[in-house]
Amino acid sequence: MQNLDKNFIGSIPEFYDTYLVPLIFKEYADDLASRVLAGTSNKILETAAGSGVVTRALANKISSSSEYIVTDLNQPMLDHAQAQQPHRDNLTWQQADALNLPFDDHQFDVVICQFGVMFFPDKLIAYSEVNRVLKPQGRYIFSVWDCIENNVLADLVTQAAGTVFPDDPPMFMS
Ligand SMILES: C[S@@+](CC[C@H](N)C(=O)[O-])C[C@H]1O[C@@H](n2cnc3c(N)ncnc32)[C@H](O)[C@@H]1O
Known part of the structure; x- marks a missing residue:
């Protein structure tokens, strides 16, 4: 994979959200949100959140006492996502590399990642990071596309x- 493929910047966030999200990602986001809600979700971390399709599907369905931290490597994707999302006190936006999560150990009940893992250059490190920040018995829910x-x-x-x-x-x- 070319290095450029991890740079979701410039005009990409808007075009991604306008064309690719309804074509490919929206339905999976609704499915992922329902899986999150089916288990403990007091503290949620989303990685590679992109233009926010999962966040939009999930944020207004969680309890107001739940905490939801939304991250992506590329700040422009997060900026676009945040601009589409009504403000909620329990929602935090933070730039973060999934290979080096800026969070303490055993913080989250659930980590979610929709169609992001394919872009992580070192899968083992990325999965280890999830394991580190999850509470014991926490869940990692991710989707990935086939070849x-x-x-x-x-x-x-x-x-x-x-x-x-x-x-x-x-x-x-x-
Ligand atoms: C195909 S998009 C998926 C976005 C969103 N989850 C969705 O379903 O529409 C892949 C996302 O992975 C992000 N990404 C790529 N490398 C990353 C990394 N190392 N850490 C976190 N996010 C990364 C990109 O910025 C992009 O937003």
């Missing part, structure tokens, strides 16, 4: 976009 050959829509879109931009084909989904 592009098994994703018909993503494969077709990538191939079609590649014919339009043959010198710089978008590799985001592959």
Whole structure:
């Protein structure tokens, strides 16, 4: 994967949220939110939150006594997410690298990450970090996409976009 693929900056947050979120991510966000609510969720950490589709699906459903910290590596994605989200006292936005979480050990009941782990350059470190910040018996709920050959829509879109931009084909989904 090219290094550029982890830079969700510039015009990307707005285009991502406007086009990719309704096409791909919204339905999974609703599903993930329901899984969070099915268990203990007094203190929630979200990593790689992107433009906030999961946060929007979850924030207004948790108890006002729950704490929800929303993080992403790229501040522009978080800025976009925060701008879409009504203020809530129990919601905190914080830039954070999933490989080096700026939180103490055993803080969270649940850590969530929708379609972020594929972008983490060292999966073992990223999973270790989750294990470190989770309380004993805490839950890690994440989603990940399969290789592009098994994703018909993503494969077709990538191939079609590649014919339009043959010198710089978008590799985001592959
Ligand atoms: C495909 S997007 C998913 C965003 C959001 N969770 C969603 O479902 O729409 C991947 C996200 O991973 C973030 N990301 C990439 N590398 C990261 C890292 N090392 N730590 C935290 N976030 C990272 C990107 O900034 C981007 O917002």
